[in-house]
Amino acid sequence: MLRLSWSTFRERWQLFIGATLTVCLGVALVQSSLLILVSAAVGGYVEAIALLGITLGISAFLAVFIVSSTFAFTVAQRRRDLALLRLTGAARGQVRRLLLSEATLLGLLGTALGVPLGLLVMRAQSWLLRDLGFVPAEFAPRWQGWILAVSAGIGLGVAVSGVLAASRRAAKVRPLEALRDTGEAARVMTGLRWFFGILFLAGSVSLVIVSSFAGPEGAIPLAVNAALTAAVALSALSPLVVPLIGRVFGVALRGSTLGGLAQANLWDGVRRSASTAAPLIVLVALLLGQSGTLLSIGEAGQVEQRRDLRGDLVVTAQGQTGAASVPGVDVAAPQLRLPVRTTTTTYEGDGEYETEADNVDALVVDPAAYARTHRAEPVAGSLTRLRGNTVAVTADSGFPLGTTVDARIGDRDVPLRVVAVLPMTFAGGSMLLPVDAVPAAVAARAPSETIVRLAPGADAGAVRGALGEFGEVRTLEEWIDQSASRQQQVSTGIMTVILGLAGLYALIAVVNAVVIAAAERRREFAVARMSGLTRGQVVRLALLESWAVAAIGLVLGGLAGAGTWVGIGAATERIAGQSTIVVPWTLLGVVVAGALLVVGATSVWTAWSATRARPVSLAGAAE
Structure with missing residues (x-):
């Protein structure tokens, strides 16, 4: 059967070259994303890991979807050839084995071409991540020996799975119907198309509904998945x-x-x-x-x-400023941007537990000044209790009021008690820390924005000029x-x-x-x-x-x-x-x-x- 498949491939290479190309590109893209993801995980580059996780998922989906649709189209284009094989004595099982053998050959060839191409794709993706600042300039993904087995599995897997449904349908069609293009051979909207079309359409609607109740961090992956499922549904229909x-x-x-x-x-x-x-x-x-x-x-x-926000000017600087001492300033509310690593421990019984670490963006604030320059009120707790080793979190953080957050601030681990829960926000900053919870040396190095409210009757131009000695000044x-x-x-x-x-x-x-x-x-x-x-x-x-x-x-x-x-x-x-x-x-x-x-x-x-x-x-x- 493999010899017949190879003969068919050589004779109809124009038809098979497209399927081989799709397998090759799919292997290259998935292999590249997986290698970079593993290297980013070793380096602890959280943003890059999140992006590459989504990229890997989309790449795998595209490989399966595009290869499957390409193989289905290729088999449909050959239905007259397959009908002639049936008329000359080939059984349904032999037709299916022929198509699966062809898919195996195409998968092997696509994998052989996709592995070296994946190295070029990996360089392009790595350069893109470095250029956009998601990984440092010295980041270089490492080759892993096991990726050859994974790539072979991807190439053969998507090729064989892509032709399974098409081979089953081709074997079921009566030969004379295929030759005349009538009956089952002429029907495009098959039962599988109806099933997957309705199934994925329902899944897309469900994801859209869920995304309307999701927090800011869940909106992007839900939107991507909703678009993918809707695309599959509409492609089938x-x-x-x-x-x-x-x-x-x-x-x-x-x-x-x-x-x-x-x-x-x-x-x-x-x-x-x-x-x-x-x-x-x-x-x-x-x-x-x-x-x-x-x-x-x-x-x-x-x-x-x-x-x-309630303010007139914003001073961008490094660390805290003396903006509050400038004549004409009514309120100066500095907020320092600081990355904080939190650790969540989940106990599963029998003495076993699971630890999960996450990097979050925190704002270091003076609670009294913050309340005078921000209108949003906590949904639980109070900012007046934000002092010492305490923290205010957003409602989607997963930390209820009164719980303790294990955080690493600078080079020390600090347990922070949640004293206020803030509304969810798209504007960034999912955690508020009081100034006295952060070491002075760490705060001095952190970038800051100071929201300034002018006193009634103050000369805005004069105040802006005086604030210029602390940093860059803009209107709100x-x-x-x-x-x-x-x-x-x-x-x-x-x-x-x-x-x-x-x-x-x-x-x-x-x-x-x-x-x-x-x-x-x-x-x-x-x-x-x-x-x-x-x-x-x-x-x-x-x-x-x-x-x-x-x-x-x-x-x-x-x-x-x-x-x-x-x-x-x-x-x-x-x-x-x-x-x-x-x-x-x-x-x-x-x-x-x-x-x-x-x-x-x-x-x-x-x-x-x-x-x-x-x-x-x-x-x-x-x-």
């Missing part, structure tokens, strides 16, 4: 949308010969259109869902700061805008790390699907030319079809991405008091234009290549 898009397409190009033919091809090639649109749906859903979530969270943080509005700009840069970095190479993988999968679709249409194009169409008209026909398929992917991907904004809008309204849904219009325009350009250019190139030979020789060739 996309054959229902293809005829609708075809009808709209026909109305828009009414009276055009090429438009009518393109509409007919969409109706006839529903499976081809749905398979081509699937990776584009995932790409658009991820980009729009992730960017919309980050932008909305950033906007919610600005809304919170404008609503909560300018400082909020600068914080938003800094947060936007961080959000862009997060999205780049999570979706940079994964998005490129999805884009390559889109191109690959277009190439596979065109590889099996040489005879169809030849018949169209013999019917009177010129070569240029056939190429323009393929371009119109590809743009219609791209429109399907863009619409469904946009719906999947926009669905996550519902949950984010509800979460920001609950936490920030105002629903802040930010639509990334610029990115949306770039995605639409880029998708049409890439899909269109690929379609033109493949159609031009497919029509290079004389139509008579192709039309009369055996299929």
Whole structure:
């Protein structure tokens, strides 16, 4: 069976090269993310670990999803070949073993190419993390010998699992139905499509609902998962949308010969259109869902700061300042930013316990001055008790009022008693410490912002000039805008790390699907030319079809991405008091234009290549 599989692979290499490429890229991306994640865990780079964990999950999902859809499409393109095998005496089990043998060969070949490619991808990802500041400049991931076994398992696993469902369906189809393209062979919306479409759609709705009740830290991973599940659901149900898009397409190009033919091809090639649109749906859903979530969270943080802060000027410096002594200053509330490592111990009975460490951002404040420059009131406890080894935490921290937080401040371990619980916030700073809980040497090195309220009748210009000797002085509005700009840069970095190479993988999968679709249409194009169409008209026909398929992917991907904004809008309204849904219009325009350009250019190139030979020789060739 392996010999027959290898012969088929050599004969139909144009059809199999796309599947091999998707396995290769999937292995490279997962291998790279896993190696960097292990190295980051050894170094204790918490932010990088969190980002790489999400990146690894998305990479694994894309590998399985794209390889599965590519293999399913490849098998569907060969249903006539498989039907002829059945007619010549092959049993259903032999057809399945043939396809599984081909998947094994493709998995081995993809793994062999993906392992060295993964080293290049690892360098690119490491450079990206260093450039964005998530790891230090000296960070260099180490090669692990066991990764070869993991990569082989990934390559073979996704290849074989990707072809399992397609091989089962191909073996069940009656040979004559496959040859005539009738009955079960012609049905695109199979039971599995309905099952997974409805299942993942329900999962996406559930995640959106959960995200509306989540805290700030849970919003991003929930949004990503909601976008992924929605993309899978709409990809499975996309054959229902293809005829609708075809009808709209026909109305828009009414009276055009090429438009009518393109509409007919969409109706006839529903499976081809749905398979081509699937990776584009995932790409658009991820980009729009992730960017919309980050932008909305950033906007919610600005809304919170404008609503909560009471001040006129902000002094940015190192350590505490003497701003309170400047004439014309009514209140000066310094807040020092300090990373604190907390340790949570959970006892599981029988003397066993589990310890979990976490790095949090703390603000070191003077409680009295803080209360005079902030409107937000604690939901439990009181800030007046914030002195000594005490702490105020946000409601989503997991530390109830009265419990003790084991924290490491500087180079000493300190037990901190929770005396106040603050509302959840998108503006940053999940813990408040009193000044006397932090060693003076540590506080002197910490960056600080001092919120200044002017006394009635004070000369703002004179006070601002006097405060300049302590550090950089801005108005409160300018400082909020600068914080938003800094947060936007961080959000862009997060999205780049999570979706940079994964998005490129999805884009390559889109191109690959277009190439596979065109590889099996040489005879169809030849018949169209013999019917009177010129070569240029056939190429323009393929371009119109590809743009219609791209429109399907863009619409469904946009719906999947926009669905996550519902949950984010509800979460920001609950936490920030105002629903802040930010639509990334610029990115949306770039995605639409880029998708049409890439899909269109690929379609033109493949159609031009497919029509290079004389139509008579192709039309009369055996299929």
